[in-house]
Amino acid sequence: MVKTVLKLPSARIALAMLAFILFLTLFGPLLAPYDPLENTALNLAPPSAAHWLGTDYLGRDVLSRILAGAPLSVASTGLVAAIALVVGAIPGILSVYLTSVFEWISLRVVDTFIALPFLVFAVAMTALLGNGITQAMIAVGLLVSPLFYRVARSATLSVARSQYVEAAILAGATTGWIVRRHVWSKVLPPIAISLATTLGVGLVVISSLQFLGIGVQPPTPTWGGILASDLGYLQQQPYAPVFPTALILITVLAFNLLADAIRDAAGETGRALIGSRAAKASKARRLAAAAQAAVSPVSTTAAPTPQEQP
């Protein structure tokens, strides 16, 4: 499964982008050339050799603030996705096996979570419950969990009511073996797709909260917070929002690419695609070998290949 995903070029691009973001998250605060909270007299300076990305309205170095803000922005996104996964996927799987009362109640709770106006609720929850980054992560994690519930439930349903599982039970297979052999391979890919999507959505929501100043106190540098302070000085520095925006977009785009790659690799069409690509590659190799062996008939052997592609 992982190997199949890695065969897709889009997945490798996505992972390269994510490795870059992960590097910023882990080592960003150490790499920052200045103290991100240090005010100087140099207000709203354009990019220069001393300040690569310029300075903000209090004279703080923008590059240092972006680097120092990386952990709070990216790591909290990861925790949001983890909370959503646990809170959503486990009841989703259980809803297939437990009583119909549990099923009905959990379905209605999930319906309610979907109907709640997402961002307003996240803001209200975070601010009312103490206005910290922990509260923000729990609130957003709870509110995105319905995706995992639905995905896990439908994947489990398709396996639990299938005849091959019934046949395995009749043949005397243990539950553990069935889970490892049949359930795992059916439930994991959709959950992995949702996880990648949620990581992208989570970063946008966490940045939105930071933009509003909810969950973090103002001097603390975060990507969303930097955008919010840039907004007030668009007249002087119209280019300033580009840097944090670019980082957020790279991350979101990478997660979406990864989700698409997993979807392609897990589906029937994806396997066919990869299979045909491998076949094409080996055919090209064989043709190249044949062309080297006999130099003259290259044009006749190369011509039919495009027609066989579809």
Add this chain to the structure above:
Amino acid sequence: MTASTITTPRGIAQAAVPREGIVWHRVRRVLVSIGRPLSIFVPVFFLGTLFTFLLGALSGRSPAALQLGDAATPEAVAVINQQYGLDRPFFVQYFDWLGTLFTGSFGNSWANGVPVATLLGDRAVVSLSVAGLALVIGVVFGFLFGVLAARFHTTWIDRAITTGTTVFSVLPPFVVGIALIAVFAVGLRWLPAVGFVPLQMGFWPWFSHLILPAVALSFDTVSDVARQLRTGLVAASRENYVIGAQVRGLSPRRIFFGHVLRNGVAPALSVLGLKFPALLGGAVLIEAIFGLSGYGTFAAQSAVTGDVPSVQAVLVISIVLVVVFNLLVNVGLNRLIPSASRGV
């Protein structure tokens, strides 16, 4: 029509038995199409209000802390708690609060004791103007792009629309908002960047302040509706009944509106219902960017200060709006595609 069948005397109605059957069948279909979603939306409404109320109870905020500050003595706190009815059991408070919802007063603000409804009054105009305009833009342009992409399926128009909507659906709303301000307000100076002007001051001042926030809010809806509509229309146009209609020589316009659009619109409509909460929720961000004082900023400020009834009022209003909107979408879907009511 329903009333006449009920009041007709038995002897006369005898002749019209099949007719009465048809009427009853129609009435039942409408009832089912309303009743089935109601059985989902009523629990959603009660659970939503319960979560909202629970949030206030869990927050540990109190009017005494807001109004008295450091000067709080245990006696004064007790007096204020009794004044706001906070010394009663949880469920008594919950149902009492539900009662204030149905009378439309939403309880009293903890910050100054004024009914929340009066605080919300003029903010409603701002929020509803922006969200309403965003919904209109979302529906009009979503349908336009979706239909165009499906009509010119596999051409460069289709590819351009598909790529564009994919990119725009990834963009966070605050990025779109900032970009719109940077280009149209700061760069080109065509439109004002912040603020709100009431409709009484004239149509253009009102509308010009609304365009940018509404467009920023509608990006997501436009792209999702367009993508779903394109998929639905392309799938519907491959059905056998479309080929049958073509063979019988029906005009392309009639085939499109009578067969393809009617059958292919379902996913786009359901996505519109799902997007509506995001449209309301996105207001909190859009209002902060464009300096509008609507529901979103009100809820955020009240939540930070700890004015629980004000926050709850905004949350409940949005839950009710979402539930009603989805109910309408459901009834519309059932009218368009009767098989949808079977849950197929």
